[in-house]
Amino acid sequence: MAAMVSAYLFVFLSLFGMVASDPDLLQDICVANKAAGVKVNGFTCKDEANVTEADFFFSGLANPGVINNSVGSVVTGANVEKIPGLNTLGVSLARVNYQPGGLNPPHTHPRATEIIFVLDGELDVGFITTSNKLISKSVKKGDVFAFPKAEEQR
Structure with a gap:
């Protein structure tokens, strides 16, 4: 029985992977x-x-x-x-330069994930999930932060 369930799960995941991928x-x-x-x-x-x-x-x-x-x-x-x-x-790709206290107004990327890399200084970043949870962090020189596709960035 366990082998049959595993086989069905494998087939399901295989089919799902084919349907969910970009051509x-x-x-x-x-x-x-x-x-x-x-x-x-x-x-x-x-x-x-x-x-x-x-x-x-x-x-x-x-x-x-x-x-x-x-x-x-x-x-x-x-x-x-x-x-x-x-x-x-x-x-x-984009380069964003900030003055001290500057901001990048809230926005979304409905079809893309965004990754930032801090070249110099420190930046407070974050996004709000669809369940209204704030995910935020202070990032410093050399840090990377990812914003999932379609999340509103703050």
């Missing part, structure tokens, strides 16, 4: 053709003959952004707008 991409790359003006699931693809290393490169995170707003922070994104080769890959 593989249909192509290796789909560099954004931002000039096309058409967006379906990202931008349309640039002709592969015109793809270069520049489509996968961005040097804009090396220097701190200029903070000139009332919240005391600035976000420098490294997304498909800056790196066209990220189109359809489901990944981006």
Whole structure:
């Protein structure tokens, strides 16, 4: 009986794993053709003959952004707008610079998990779960903190 239950559990988990996974991409790359003006699931693809290393490169995170707003922070994104080769890959990166006492206003990421790495200083971070529980921590230089997909960040 135990062997039968184990077999059923194995089959169930195997089927669930196949259904719950993301499908593989249909192509290796789909560099954004931002000039096309058409967006379906990202931008349309640039002709592969015109793809270069520049489509996968961005040097804009090396220097701190200029903070000139009332919240005391600035976000420098490294997304498909800056790196066209990220189109359809489901990944981006950002640098956030804060003034002392600055904040990143509460927001959500409905389709992505966010991970932060503290390069310098200290930051109070957290999120609220769907059951209204606050998960928070003070993170310091060298620390990493993960925000689960779709949680509201504070």
